[in-house]
Amino acid sequence: MTNKNIEMQDRIIVALDVDNPELAKEMVKRCESGTRYFKVGLQLFMASYFEVVDWILDRGHKVMLDLKFFDIPETVKLAVEQVNNRGVSLATIHGNDAIIKAAMEARGDLQLLAVTVLTSFGEEDLLAMGMTQSVEDLVLFRARRALELGCDGVVSSGLEAERLRKDLGGKLLIVTPGIRPGANVCDGSDDQKRIITAGRAIATGADHVVVGRPITKAAEPLVVIEEMQQDIENSTGT
Numbered sequence: 409m410t411n412k413n414i415e416m417q418d419r420i421i422v423a424l425d426v427d428n429p430e431l432a433k434e435m436v437k438r439c440e441s442g443t444r445y446f447k448v449g450l451q452l453f454m455a456s457y458f459e460v461v462d463w464i465l466d467r468g469h470k471v472m473l474d475l476k477f478f479d480i481p482e483t484v485k486l487a488v489e490q491v492n493n494r495g496v497s498l499a500t501i502h503g504n505d506a507i508i509k510a511a512m513e514a515r516g517d518l519q520l521l522a523v524t525v526l527t528s529f530g531e532e533d534l535l536a537m538g539m540t541q542s543v544e545d546l547v548l549f550r551a552r553r554a555l556e557l558g559c560d561g562v563v564s565s566g567l568e569a570e571r572l573r574k575d576l577g578g579k580l581l582i583v584t585p586g587i588r589p590g591a592n593v594c595d596g597s598d599d600q601k602r603i604i605t606a607g608r609a610i611a612t613g614a615d616h617v618v619v620g621r622p623i624t625k626a627a628e629p630l631v632v633i634e635e636m637q638q639d640i641e642n643s644t645g646t
């Protein structure tokens with residue numbers, strides 16, 4: 409675990425993967441007494457542009473804007489300019505050198521995270537693309553480059569967080585999706601392939617976990633948040 413003094417209420421970032429702003433606001437209200445960090449991704453952003461983002465910020469919460477920018481460098485730079493200096497804490501870009509450099513020029517007050525390898529990707533998907541590296545090696549390679557280019561951190565599965573932390577040190581911000589309660593191995597029940605529990609992710613090096621369906625599809629989202637926070641506490645001894 410790193411020593412960045414991150415409060416428990418900021419550890420879990422709830423992914424608001426819903427198709428309209430009213431549902432998103434409802435979910436924020438149901439979760440906000442337990443967590444104050446929310447992720448707006450492609451689906452919700454397409455449905456509401458900055459309306460929900462500003463609404464969440466106005467309630468005093470933090471926002472991770474997960475649009476995973478991937479385009480020619482100039483276009484990425486111009487897109488980052490639309491997001492910077494408006495209160496968003498974290499934004500995501502794809503981790504190739506020219507894209508990262510362009511995004512860094514326009515970051516303003518934003519912390520930028522490079523996506524290393526999507527957590528829905530497994531070894532077989534890399535092989536199908538003709539890549540013979542292991543997922544872990546590719547994640548490490550991309551994370552090291554991202555850090556060298558000035559990126560604040562990376563999005564990576566919990567399975568790689570431990571090695572990233574060991575090899576790249578404490579400064580790197582590691583944000584980990586693919587969280588499933590009670591699962592240390594993939595049970596194959598959905599599209600995430602490299603999954604881990606919240607407690608284990610934080611204990612082995614992640615700073616934040618991103619959790620979508622286990623919270624948003626639960627009958628009692630707040631109860632799931634509290635159980636995950638308990639798991640984090642138990643796993644880290646904090």
Ligand code: C5P
Binds near residue numbers: 425528563
């Ligand atoms: O529902 P689930 O917990 O799988 O949601 C994970 C969230 O994290 C989704 O919003 C997904 O877009 C995001 N994410 C991911 N893998 C990455 C980056 C982001 O699953 N590498």
